[in-house]
Structures are given as structure tokens and as C-alpha cells.
Amino acid sequence: MRITSSGPRTVPHDGTMGIMFEFLRRRRGHGxxxxxxxxxxxxxxxxxxxxxxxxxxxxxxxxxxxxxxxxxxxxxxxxxxxxxxxxxxxxxxxxxxxxxxxxxxxxxxxxxxxxxxxxxxxxxxxxxxxxxxxDAVPAVPDPTQVTVNLHGTAYPLAEVRVAPQVDTAAGLIDVAVYHPGFAALADAERRALTFLPLEATLGERLAADRVGRVETAEREPQDAIGLLEFRDLVRELDAGGPGRDETDTTGKSEMDARPGE
CATH class of the missing domain: 3.30.1300 (Pantoate--beta-alanine Ligase; Chain: A,domain 2)
Known part of the structure; x- marks a missing residue:
């Protein structure tokens, strides 16, 4: 179950990631x-x-x-x-x-x-x-106060870092997601910890509308940002603002990433 309290909370990994995986498949497959x-x-x-x-x-x-x-x-x-x-x-x-x-x-x-x-x-x-x-899964007020529990180990979302690339023409943001706990996780759990912060930060509808390609970064990308700054960036793009320049290649030369799907 999602937790929307402002205090620190623990969220078990219980299959809720299906929403994030499905929105990516459907939007790319059906347009x-x-x-x-x-x-x-x-x-x-x-x-x-x-x-x-x-x-x-x-x-x-x-x-x-x-x-x-x-x-x-x-x-x-x-x-x-x-x-x-x-x-x-x-x-x-x-x-x-x-x-x-x-x-x-x-x-x-x-x-x-x-x-x-x-x-x-x-x-x-x-x-x-x-x-x-x-009428859609809402964002958590402060995702940095959320902790994900995977097989008894706590993974604070405050430690998540995101490297965004904005395509203003398409109105999408491609992201590489990093957490220092990725190295200890199997592929399925690593994917879960890649997508869950995006849903918690943006909510179902904004994530579906504005997130493009998602990658799992094995090392922290250079100049990556936190989840709250990432939310501000996505909301700015959604409101018609420029976001970061679409030619920004933040962290690309430093990032060793694999596809999140």
C-alpha cells in the first residue's frame, strides 16, 4: 500500500510497480x-x-x-x-x-x-x-521521507539520484535512476527500486505523460539531482516551461546504465 503521510514511512515491495511498467509499455506501444x-x-x-x-x-x-x-x-x-x-x-x-x-x-x-x-x-x-x-495514483507529498523495504532491507528514497534529459519538442524527460543499494539487488528488485521513486515522486498521471526512457544507473551520474528537484523539473515541463535545455547530456559520459525495462 502506498503511504502518503509526511513522516518517514516504510513501503513493502508488494507488486505495485506494475503500474509503472505498464504505463511505459502502453504509451510506447499504443501512442x-x-x-x-x-x-x-x-x-x-x-x-x-x-x-x-x-x-x-x-x-x-x-x-x-x-x-x-x-x-x-x-x-x-x-x-x-x-x-x-x-x-x-x-x-x-x-x-x-x-x-x-x-x-x-x-x-x-x-x-x-x-x-x-x-x-x-x-x-x-x-x-x-x-x-x-x-482518479489516478497520486504522488507522495515528500518522497524523500519514504523508505522501500525489499526482503527485509530498507532503501531510503532520499538516497535516489536522477539524471534527466529533457526533450522539449516531445514534451518528455528521459531519466537514469541511481540508488547506492542497487549493487546488492537482483535484476527484478533493481527494476522495482528504479521505477517506484518515479511513481512516488510524480504520481501515475504525470509520470505517464512526461517520463520517456527509463534507465537503471550502476554508478551515480555526474550532476544528478534529487527527487524533489526532479519533480519541480517535470512539473515545469508539464506547465509549458523549458525544463533543462533539450541538448543537455547531463551525466552521459559518466553513466554506466542498463535499460530499466
Whole structure:
């Protein structure tokens, strides 16, 4: 489960990296999604309304399960309800950023599903002190306060360094990711520790829209930056700013990297 508290937290490696791997495969394989027809949009809105009606019916049971510390008790019911919107959407119950709880629905950055998550969010009830609603996995407020636990060993994300290359024409940033713990990890765990900081720092949607090629650096690239500075850079690019110059080759001559996929 993702942790969004501002204090230091430990996140177990539990398969959540699938979102990051899939968004890269899908965006590169499928490109821009087809235009959404009026009938598709209407169908998505009708399905979203069905979900929120079911959510209100399930809410007492969901609240009781969370109060007992057993959120898994309502996994099946919520999965069935979300399938009313689209069977390929996923969900999680998280600690809220402003409210106590958050319901997070994800398309795994599949552009074909954006019409359904958009309709789901548009039909959501207003956030209150108990619940808030997200149509994509949000960024962690401060990723440098997160620690990833891999097989009993702690890997602080504060030690992650990122070497970005900005392609302003394409609106993408290619990155090489380094952590001093990479050398002790097998390939699968090294890939996980490459991608998890990007999702934690940017959130699902911004990462899907703006991250291009991802590499795992075996040595720290020259002039690499921390995660918070990297987030500022990506947000600047997303807002239409220049980011770093697109001809910047920061760390390329010093970097010994392998593909992150």
C-alpha cells in the first residue's frame, strides 16, 4: 500500500510497480488514444453513476472494515462495483492526504480508459473529512521521507539520484535512476527500486505523460539531482516551461546504465 503521510514511512515491495511498467509499455506501444465518441462518453457517465450508487450502499460496510483494520473484507464487493465502470480499472483504499481515507481508482495509465476514470471522478461526491477520491495514483507529498523495504532491507528514497534529459519538442524527460543499494539487488528488485521513486515522486498521471526512457544507473551520474528537484523539473515541463535545455547530456559520459525495462 502506498503511504502518503509526511513522516518517514516504510513501503513493502508488494507488486505495485506494475503500474509503472505498464504505463511505459502502453504509451510506447499504443501512442495516443482514439478520440472518444459522444456515445462512449455517455456510456462512461452512466456506468460511473452506477458505481457511485453502489458505493453509497457499501459505505457502511467499507467503514466498518477499515475501522476493524481489515480492508480486505470489502475487496470483492468494491471490485465488483468498479467493474460496473470498466473491468480493467483497479482500486485501492489509502490513507487520505486531506481526509482520513482515500479511494484511488487507476487506469494503469491506459489512455483508452481515461474516459472512464474522467467520468468516475466527475460523478464522485464532494470530498469531506472522511473520504477523498482520486482518479489516478497520486504522488507522495515528500518522497524523500519514504523508505522501500525489499526482503527485509530498507532503501531510503532520499538516497535516489536522477539524471534527466529533457526533450522539449516531445514534451518528455528521459531519466537514469541511481540508488547506492542497487549493487546488492537482483535484476527484478533493481527494476522495482528504479521505477517506484518515479511513481512516488510524480504520481501515475504525470509520470505517464512526461517520463520517456527509463534507465537503471550502476554508478551515480555526474550532476544528478534529487527527487524533489526532479519533480519541480517535470512539473515545469508539464506547465509549458523549458525544463533543462533539450541538448543537455547531463551525466552521459559518466553513466554506466542498463535499460530499466
Amino acid at each position: 495516443i488514444s482514439a478520440p472518444v465518441s459522444r456515445s462512449d462518453g455517455q456510456q462512461a457517465r452512466e456506468r460511473a453513476d452506477m458505481f457511485w450508487q453502489r458505493w453509497q450502499e457499501l459505505l457502511p460496510e467499507v467503514s466498518a472494515a477499515l475501522g476493524d483494520g481489515e480492508p480486505h473484507r470489502v475487496d470483492h464487493q468494491l471490485a465488483e462495483a468498479l467493474a460496473l465502470v470498466h473491468p480493467d480499472l483497479t482500486f485501492s483504499l489509502e490513507r487520505g492526504e486531506q481526509a482520513i481515507h482515500a479511494l484511488v481508482v487507476s487506469s494503469r495509465a491506459d489512455p483508452e480508459l481515461r474516459v472512464y476514470t474522467d467520468a468516475w471522478k466527475a460523478a464522485a461526491p464532494p470530498s469531506d473529512s472522511q473520504w477523498e477520491y482520486h
